[in-house]
Amino acid sequence: MELKISDNLTLKQKLDHLNTLIQDWYPDYVGFAIAMLDNDNNLYSVYRSQGYGVKFPDFIEAIHKSSRLSTLRERRSPDIIDDMTCHLPSIKHIHQTLIRKSCLSSMATPIYNKNDEFVGIMFINARIPYFFRQNLNFFNTISLIASLFINDDLNVKRSFHNIIKTILLISHHKDPETQNHLKRVAEYSRLIALYLGKRRLCNGHFIDAVYHYADMHDIGKYMIPDEILFSTKIYTPEERQIMNEHPELGYQLILKTLKQWGGITDDNLKIILNIIRYHHERFDGEGFPLKLKGEDIPLEARIVTVADVTDALLSYRPYKKPWPVSDVINYLQDGSGKQFDPLCVEAITKNITKATLIQNKYPDHLTDEG
Template sequence: MKTLVIDDSQINVTLLCRLLEKIEHCSSMGFLAPETALEWCKDQVPDLVLVDYMMPDMNGIEFIRHFRNIKHCADIPVLMITANDEVALRYEALEAGANDFLIKPVDKIEFLARTKNMLALRRNQRFLEDRATWLATEVQKATLEIRAREQETILRLCKAADSRDPETGAHIVRMANYSCLIAKRLQLPESVQEMILEAAPMHDIGKVGIPDHILLKPGKLTDEEFAIMKNHARLGHQILAGSVSETLQMGAEIALSHHEKFNGSGYPQGLSGSDIPLSARIVAVADVFDALTSERPYKRAWEIERAVDFLKEGSGLHFDPQCVEAFLADFSEVLAIKDRYQEDEDDIKVFGSY
């Protein structure tokens, strides 16, 4: 336990430091100038401060006021030593932040008793601080475990949808990372970028409710079949909506609205412009680009330049212009993501990839 002794008399400082040596596990530091002690306290944390009242440039009460303004010293016990036993002075000292008093001449027995009491108070403070830190660490661990389980659940939901869809697992990883890249370029908070990375793979989860003869049909869908296919947006929303998880809530939002178009010609609600959730506008760009540039059993992959032209032509019509601009801002990062996650990778982790 570290104790500061502040007194303009060297004899008093030496005497009090000698007395403090009698207390087990207690070390002391003496200061003749309160200003010097304050400078020390800016970078260090004492456990107890003994301060004289009568000092030439800054008295004990003024010292306490400055001391209490140092953030990490707001609760450190302070024992004021004074030859003045006026009640008004004590009130002023208490108001400034003093915890206890000693009257000069200092009685050795009383000094040791009061000092030990103050150190015991500080010891309990430190215990509670350590306990609070420990609890915060445990809460963080538990939160991370919950997050990990939530992420695993999301991945399994995405794989369930993926198992019925001809699109590969690499597709959902690429489009999720593209989505995160767009969110980053739009300068969204990092927490939102991370949430989009995790929620984007759920965009087509509603396809688990689409019959195989429609979902896996190699040719063009009839109008009736396409009407059924479009239901996957509402089905995905129904699966994910109502969760207490913010990530699943965003997943529900994306599932419902990622087929909306900026000019209002999309489905299922015919939303337009900023009425379409931003997360869905972001995913629409990422999803379409990867779908166009990926080879499937029923189609060949488009060339990169052709897909980029498609996005540019659809800017303001199909896609949010800001999202398209953000996606194309530094295309080398897009190509890096595309190269990083190839079709032949069996088990790619989405979270924390970008």
């Protein structure tokens, strides 16, 4: 088996190459899909080969509800269905669909990161029964290669994120509340994106990217003079104008920095830049800097807008106490369709209990002295 793949390719391109290689070697092979684990033990799809045989679900809720997936996680070895037609009364809808597409055998293998932590599952299908029993060593090797690709991708994201975290920490050293604020906004953004993902409004790659890059939304703020940035007074019109320049300042900073770095894909760079530049746009077109309206505002920015405001309302600030949860919900719902994307508001309000748990997990290290 010869596999020559450039490090400059995206994860999808590498997996596409791997899929083509398998097809060349095994005509009865159909395709594979990969799903990654989130913090709530749900799986979300990050890849599906063109010939997988059926549309792989974008979201699989709570793997503990599936005995097959739970067992796979615990025993750390592949799970094989030799002949799906022998399990017709009990198999899930997706397997029944696969049978109709002439996929008769299936193999699922766990994926682990470099710290030996379970992070996802690779699903592989074939046209004939007992296919994987006959070719087990080969497909075990394939799953290891796929795991290496995924871990390389995770490492690139981690390295990039460490660089950004360093920039953020240096920028925020005068602002003790910021670090946990950023964590909360990232977690709220993932809550919203997962909700939308369950409704097939976004895919696993998008959910993952929004989670990783949401905390960059205000990076431009730290190019604003300290006397404005950390003021506890109401801004003058001139100060407000300067403050409102931070999305464009952050956009230009990251655009110049990351284009030269080259360690991030164009898709991810676009999501980062959209979050930074457009998270102060309003759904009704009255925001800034470009007064975009409705779905002209990138979805990732609409998500972070709601996450950021949610955190501001739930958190202590020098000029305000945390709002009661009921008031936060009312404010968000009142702004639905005006300041906020209605679906993003629906997502966070339906998950407000989880949001408050996140708030408690990452509290601000400030006290209300009033």
